[in-house]
Amino acid sequence: MDLSGKVxxxxxxxxxxxLAYAEELARNGAAVVINDVDEAAAHAAAxxxxxxxxxxxxxxxxxxxxETARKLVAGAVEAFGRLDVLVTNAGILRDKVLWKMTDEDFDAVIDVHxxxxxxxxxxxxxxxxEQGGGGRIICIGSPAxxxxxxxxxxxxxxKAAIVGMVRTWALELQRAGxxxxAVCPVAATAMTETIPFLAPHIESMKRGEPLPAVIRREVGMGTPEDAAGIVxxxxxxxxxGITGQALSVGGDRLALWSHPQLTATAFHDGGWSADDIAGSWGEAFAGSVESVGEEFPAELVAK
Incomplete structure (x- = not known):
């Protein structure tokens, strides 16, 4: 990849x-604007x-x-003269079950992401x-x-809304090149080490031990650097020629998410009453109901 002259x-x-994304882009020749709320971390990364x-x-x-968005774009133009690529990665977590989640917990995550x-x-x-010549937007989503x-x-x-915006923006911006x-990564970070069955593997990785193949392939999780090449x-x-897509990356796995599609369809003359739906559900729809949540190998989750 030659990104020389790109910003x-x-x-x-x-x-x-x-940081892995920024270092990967720089390694391939791009000038990079590092952004963080932690001043020491931002300057150390740069x-x-x-x-x-x-x-x-x-x-x-x-x-x-x-205001921050304008500051970031102005920083790129002032330092390097232009802007070619934006990677929207910034995020925070405020994890709680629904009945314990406060308005502040909800708003903080929605505001940043x-x-x-x-x-x-x-x-x-x-x-x-304004520049002309197109550009690249890469929004970081999540399997969640x-x-x-x-x-x-x-x-x-x-994260679901981000992918929805990506599809809309792909339509709106195609003529401008x-x-x-969206990229939905899975990597050993502070965000994933809170998942109980992954925590021991992340600790092992910190000690320099390789992740087992089942983690790198079936779970699709590896190091942050494993998830950077796609950017x-x-x-x-x-x-x-690629736009409007959601890709999953992590460990040894690269995958493409489908767009939501109708999985079962039935018709009823005059429309559907509640009784009509109840009478047809088992035959027409029950077999097409889909699961929710990430599905991991049973031997890992059971440990």
């Missing part, structure tokens, strides 16, 4: 997956890229507001259209947004 913003890139021979600058600001994605993409698109996840009402809602895609690919000319 990218990666939100939430002081550590974890965001300094690390520069020390490795890349180009980077840091913008310390909380993602969510239009969902509003932050919207404001940053809107500002980047304004710049892309595709399948749901216990205790993550706020996070699952935000701007591609928009450089989607930022490159090789992906110019």
């Amino acid at each position: 990218a913003i990666v939100t939430g890139s002081g550590r974890g997956l965001g 300094a690390g890229i520069v020390a490795a021979g890349g180009r980077a600058t840091a913008v310390v600001a909380p993602v969510g507001t239009a 969902l509003r932050g994605t919207f404001t940053c993409v809107r500002e980047a698109v304004l710049r892309f259209r 947004g595709q399948r749901g996840n216990f205790g993550q009402t706020n996070y699952s809602a935000a 701007i591609t928009v895609n 450089s690919f989607l930022a490159s000319e090789a992906a110019a």
Whole structure:
């Protein structure tokens, strides 16, 4: 991948997956704007890229507001003269079951993940259209947004909505040559080490031990670096014809999520009463009802 001359913003890139994305883009020649709310982490990440021979600058600001979005795009243009790629990665967790989740828990996650994605993409698109020549938008989703996840009402809602926006933006921006895609990564980070059956494997990985094949393939989880290559690919000319898609990446697995499709259909003259539905449900629909939540190998979850 040759991203020489390209300029990218990666939100939430002081550590974890965001840092892996930023380092991957820089390794392939892009200049990178590091963003984080942690000033020390943001500047350390930018300094690390520069020390490795890349180009980077840091913008310390909380993602969510239009003001931060403008600050990020202005930072890219002031430091490097243009903007070509936006990766919306910034996020937080406030996990609680529904009946214990407060308004503040809900709003905080929606503000960073969902509003932050919207404001940053809107500002980047304004710049892309002013420059001409297209651009690349890569929004970070999650399997939780595709399948749901216990205790993550706020996070699952935000991530599902992000993929919905990606599909809409792909339609709206196609004529301008701007591609928009979602990446749903699974990696060993602070966000995944809270999952009980994954925690021991993440601890083993921290000790330098390799993850077993069942984790890297069946669960599709690995290091943040394992999930970074897809970002450089989607930022490159090789992906110019790919837009409106949601991809899953992690460990040794790369996959493409389907768009929601009708799985069963029936017709009833004059419309459907409740009794009509009850009478037809078993034959017409019961066999097509789908599961919810991520499905992991039984031998792992049982441990």
